[in-house]
Amino acid sequence: MPESPEQSSLDSYNPKEFDTPIYSVDIAIFTLHEGQLKVLIVERNEYPYKDYWALPGGFVDLKKDSNINATARRKLVSKTGVDAPLLEQVSTIGNAHRDPRHWSITTLYMALIPYAPTAEFIEAVNEARWFPIEEIEQLQLAFDHSELLQLARERLKNKTAYTVLPIHVLKRPFSLSQLQKAFELLMDTELEKKSFRRRLLNADVLKEVGEGIPDGGKGRPAALYEPADGSENHLFVRVFGD
Incomplete structure (x- = not known):
């Protein structure tokens, strides 16, 4: 042929x-x-x-x-x-x-x-x-x-605002305080503590895996978390910081 x-x-x-x-x-x-x-x-x-x-x-x-x-x-x-x-x-x-x-x-x-x-x-x-x-x-x-680097930094800021991106830079398990600090550093802003925790816990993107030493070594033991299955695909309806 x-x-x-x-x-x-x-x-x-x-x-x-x-x-x-x-x-x-x-x-x-x-x-x-x-x-x-x-x-x-x-x-x-x-x-x-x-x-x-x-x-x-x-x-x-x-x-x-x-x-x-x-x-x-x-x-x-x-x-x-x-x-x-x-x-x-x-x-x-x-x-x-x-x-x-x-x-x-x-x-x-x-x-x-x-x-x-x-x-x-x-x-x-x-x-x-x-x-x-x-x-x-x-x-x-x-x-x-x-x-x-500026392009990557802007993408990092923007995507952190509506996803759980910071879980990828934390060693596991982590506390909510550590996770909030990660969000703030990646977004280059400060977040209100109660609102941040409420939104994370209500979204079911974390699973509690035990307790650890609190930040600063004083006070009640801090709850420790790991990402829940599928959390990397979760998109928040409202961006953090609103």
Whole structure:
């Protein structure tokens, strides 16, 4: 049977015939530590921007990665040694100026993980460090990573306002006080205690698993919680802070 015109066209197609952009992923990895919102950044050990701080990330591997989500998860594991409970796309940015090597596209992701010391990270870079979000604003990051971080930070604020996103940065079990502090740090605002607790408990997104030492070590034991099944999909009708 003769080959169809479409198949003949596909067989003769040469992807190298056209100039193509370089494609990477970059990941803003957030955690809470010492009462602060922190972001993982790495010091680059190669040009361009050698010795500059940057968001973790890397190029798409056409042989290893079935899609860009697979690229992001592979790079996340290589940079941190863990598979984050939450990893999601924020935006895709591409232009001729963001990378001096070539016309470049990156897909930005954000990830949330419980705090772990950078000594546990396994990627070979000059240094990996958790920086408080306020301190990073004083740094000159490589490429357009300062703008990428701002995009991820805004997504983090907005999504925290109507979901239980902060459960992904807390070690379990946690108290309601710890969860409220996580909400406030991720949203960069203060929340009224009684209203916050009422909304969380009425939503059935938590399950009580015991008691622990109260914050400050004094007073009655604090109830400890873990996320209830399916809580990661819960959307609040009204945003927190209203």
